[in-house]
Amino acid sequence: MKVSVLLLTYNEEINIERCLASLDWCDDIWAIDSGSTDRTLEMLKQGGVKVLHRPFDNFANQRNFGLDEADWKHDYVLHLDADEESTPVFREQIEDLSASDAVDAWNVPSKTILLGQWLKHAGMYPSYQVRLGHRERLRFVQVGHGQREDLPADRVGTLNVPYNHYNFSHGMQKWLEKHVRYARDEAEELSHAQRQDEAGLATGGRRRLKQIANKLPPALRPAFRFIYVYFVRRGFLDGKAGLAYALMMATYEGMIGSFVFEQPMNDTARISSGDTARS
Structure with a gap:
């Protein structure tokens, strides 16, 4: 499956290079930036990322805004934050997926990284979030400080290979x-x-x-x-x-x-x- 990528960014110069390097296989990357004042926008431009701007209120609204406003090249969109990264095995898993009218989105596991180490036990692995879905059929709702999919459970599949999440990269x-x-x-x-x-x-x-x-x-x-x-x-x-x-x-x-x-x-x-x- 060919996918586009939507990134959420705000003052992420410490992370964006690693994130974009892990996405060198994707030919359609967009970012929703919330007013970065460091080198984030410059680095996104250098990486060929198309940028939309929106003040941050919550994760669900940011992702929904991107889904509505970007001129997507592909039907399916992978949602990542700048402190997250793809891996070669994660990429292969996505490429092996097939579009289906029976599935609108997929739950995806992530590895929590702290002090350079994967928290295999403490990090609640595997915990899942919907992070891949059809650009028209997937929307998010805000719950607490995070977002959840606005879809029936039987419309959501599950992937087995995780992406990496550097939750503590800013200290x-x-x-x-x-x-x-x-x-x-x-x-x-x-x-x-x-x-x-x-x-x-x-x-x-x-x-x-x-x-x-x-x-x-x-x-x-x-x-x-x-x-x-x-x-x-x-x-x-x-x-x-x-x-x-x-x-x-x-x-x-x-x-x-x-x-x-x-x-x-x-x-x-x-x-x-x-x-x-x-x-």
């Missing part, structure tokens, strides 16, 4: 700063799910973990996440990287719990604001 401080925003979004989703009794919507390994965590008191979430990543998933077999990741995940869960505590005050403020506006 742990940047990762933590970014995950403060993610934690806020997750807390809002959790509060909404609890109000609507929708916690059971989660499916798949990572989504099942979220379902369990969502039912825990906020104060217990960090300990649960550390125990699950480091002991249940045997993250200790990943050495120093596995321990670092388990601690980071526990910290992230603590941030979500803190924002959950803040939600009732936010809801009260919104209700009060609405009452004031109506009076």
Whole structure:
């Protein structure tokens, strides 16, 4: 199968060269840039990438914008971020695919890389996201800080070979700063799910973990996440990287719990604001 590629970029000069080098087999690459101020745009231009511009609000809207606005050469689009890369085996898997009217998109696994090491155990491998799909039939919806496919499950296939994800390429401080925003979004989703009794919507390994965590008191979430990543998933077999990741995940869960505590005050403020506006 011939595919086009859609990249999401924002100040990714540290990653973009590796990403584009891994995509030298693709003849149609587009990027949605969110206002880069480093050398990202220059490097994209040098790599022959066509660039669209859109301020970032969430991942689903960025990807949907690209699907709607780009002049695609191929019917199927591979969605990657700049800190992700294809591999030769991943490329072969895609080339061996055949278009089908029965499948609109494919779930794709990824390898999480930390401190130069694949987190085989701590990184929840294999966890899947829909990252390849028909340019007209696949659209995304935002859930928490990430996106999910807007498709019935029976229209989604599954690939077996992963791409690589360098989640921490900007350093742990940047990762933590970014995950403060993610934690806020997750807390809002959790509060909404609890109000609507929708916690059971989660499916798949990572989504099942979220379902369990969502039912825990906020104060217990960090300990649960550390125990699950480091002991249940045997993250200790990943050495120093596995321990670092388990601690980071526990910290992230603590941030979500803190924002959950803040939600009732936010809801009260919104209700009060609405009452004031109506009076």
